[in-house]
Amino acid sequence: MESPNLSYWEKASFYSSDVLIVGSGIVGLNAAITIKKQQPNVTVTVLERGFLPSGASTKNAGFACFGSLSELMEQEKICGTTLLHQLISKRWNGLQKLRSLVGDSRLDLEINGGFELFKPSEIDLSEECVSKIGHFNDIVKDITNEKNVFNIADSKIESFGFEGIDCLIENKLEAQLDPGKMIKALIEKATSLGVTILNSCAVNHFEKEDNSILVSTSQGTFRGKKLLFCTNAFANQLMPKLELKPGRGQVLITKPFENLKLKGTFHYDKGYYYFRNVGNRILLGGGRNLDFFTEETHQFGETPLVQNTLIRLLKEVILPKTAFEIDQKWSGIMAFGPELSPIIDEVSPNVFCAVRCNGMGIAIGSQTGEEAGEIVLRSL
Numbered sequence: 001m002e003s004p005n006l007s008y009w010e011k012a013s014f015y016s017s018d019v020l021i022v023g024s025g026i027v028g029l030n031a032a033i034t035i036k037k038q039q040p041n042v043t044v045t046v047l048e049r050g051f052l053p054s055g056a057s058t059k060n061a062g063f064a065c066f067g068s069l070s071e072l073m074e075q076e077k078i079c080g081t082t083l084l085h086q087l088i089s090k091r092w093n094g095l096q097k098l099r100s101l102v103g104d105s106r107l108d109l110e111i112n113g114g115f116e117l118f119k120p121s122e123i124d125l126s127e128e129c130v131s132k133i134g135h136f137n138d139i140v141k142d143i144t145n146e147k148n149v150f151n152i153a154d155s156k157i158e159s160f161g162f163e164g165i166d167c168l169i170e171n172k173l174e175a176q177l178d179p180g181k182m183i184k185a186l187i188e189k190a191t192s193l194g195v196t197i198l199n200s201c202a203v204n205h206f207e208k209e210d211n212s213i214l215v216s217t218s219q220g221t222f223r224g225k226k227l228l229f230c231t232n233a234f235a236n237q238l239m240p241k242l243e244l245k246p247g248r249g250q251v252l253i254t255k256p257f258e259n260l261k262l263k264g265t266f267h268y269d270k271g272y273y274y275f276r277n278v279g280n281r282i283l284l285g286g287g288r289n290l291d292f293f294t295e296e297t298h299q300f301g302e303t304p305l306v307q308n309t310l311i312r313l314l315k316e317v318i319l320p321k322t323a324f325e326i327d328q329k330w331s332g333i334m335a336f337g338p339e340l341s342p343i344i345d346e347v348s349p350n351v352f353c354a355v356r357c358n359g360m361g362i363a364i365g366s367q368t369g370e371e372a373g374e375i376v377l378r379s380l
């Protein structure tokens with residue numbers, strides 16, 4: 001599609017770039033930053049279909065986590081110890097990169113610890129997790145340079161005020177941050193390095209022409225030497241062969257409490273539910289496992305089944321003795337696939353993708369963006 005009434009100047013300055021990146025989430029912005037930092041003369045334009053980034057990066061829960069114990073146990077069964085070690089390293093290094101790029105204060109990053117809750121009915125799982133604490137402490141020790149990262153924290157169950165929980169495992173290095181501030185800071189960083197970010201610009205189609213790629217969008221046709229898709233859950237809308245599926249995450253946040261005792265990030269029911277404090281509020285999300293079929297969607301939205309379950313969880317387990325009011329609800333879309341690693345690849349000549357952060361993009365997104373930026377740079 002050709003946009004009407006574009007001037008010669010507009011076409012030259014905005015519609016042509018060495019590298020076109022689609023998607024301004026954590027991965028796209030980190031890729032853009034990497035390219036500009038290493039090669040300031042390379043022109044980089046990010047095309048984002050939303051007025052704001054509209055996928056997962058500004059809609060998530062803000063857990064700066066690298067895996068709860070039951071998740072790691074499950075993942076080790078899928079990929080083995082060596083690959084899991086590599087994966088945890090990537091998550092950990094991604095977090096450290098994000099922190100040094102943006103700074104903890106701009107991220108509102110707090111290391112309050114992460115906790116996994118177990119119900120009495122999960123006795124087999126909790127016993128297996130407890131028996132593996134030493135094993136996972138060994139795995140993460142050389143990555144984090146910390147001993148005893150995972151610990152039993154049953155003594156905190158009462159002070160947090162939980163009901164129906166009889167085992168709590170702490171990860172003392174898990175942190176929390178503000179995803180809105182994170183993306184705002186990354187946009188500022190990218191812009192300060194000379195990256196052009198164009199919003200409300202949906203990419204509909206791409207094709208090769210001579211030595212460039214023509215990218216047709218809702219705002220007209222762009223031309224680039226290289227094209228990088230950082231569209232995560234939406235990637236298979238334009239590249240159907242990619243092995244990933246969307247997964248919607250529904251989230252709610254309460255109004256503030258006067259004396260909230262709970263502080264930190266919390267994982268419940270093998271990570272299918274997650275909650276944390278946001279100042280004096282509680283943010284709670286999850287429940288995709290209640291109806292995987294309905295939640296495998298690119299559409300934002302809420303369902304009564306998930307919302308009612310989240311509210312019941314608040315009433316019965318998290319805040320059993322405290323009245324609460326819900327302030328806001330929203331949803332975001334993540335990408336899942338058969339393998340745990342992201343797909344960072346050249347999908348066809350001069351067309352690349354860096355997608356599928358498997359629900360842990362805060363940790364692995366910076367690393368993924370950086371690797372993708374480097375692959376694109378090497379091809380220039």
Ligand SMILES: Cc1cc2nc3c(=O)[nH]c(=O)nc-3n(C[C@H](O)[C@H](O)[C@H](O)COP(=O)(O)OP(=O)(O)OC[C@H]3O[C@@H](n4cnc5c(N)ncnc54)[C@H](O)[C@@H]3O)c2cc1C
Nearest residue numbers: 023025027049054055056057060061063203249332361362
């Ligand atoms: C509810 C929820 C809670 C989560 N909680 C956590 C958490 O606590 N910790 C954690 O580590 N991870 C969490 N995640 C996962 C994390 O947010 C993602 O893994 C990460 O944000 C993915 O980043 P991304 O840049 O790959 O994708 P996205 O942030 O989804 O960015 C992709 C961008 O591409 C744009 N786009 C798509 N198609 C097009 C197109 N055709 N043209 C132009 N633009 C397009 C989209 O608008 C979007 O802005 C959560 C996700 C959700 C949904």
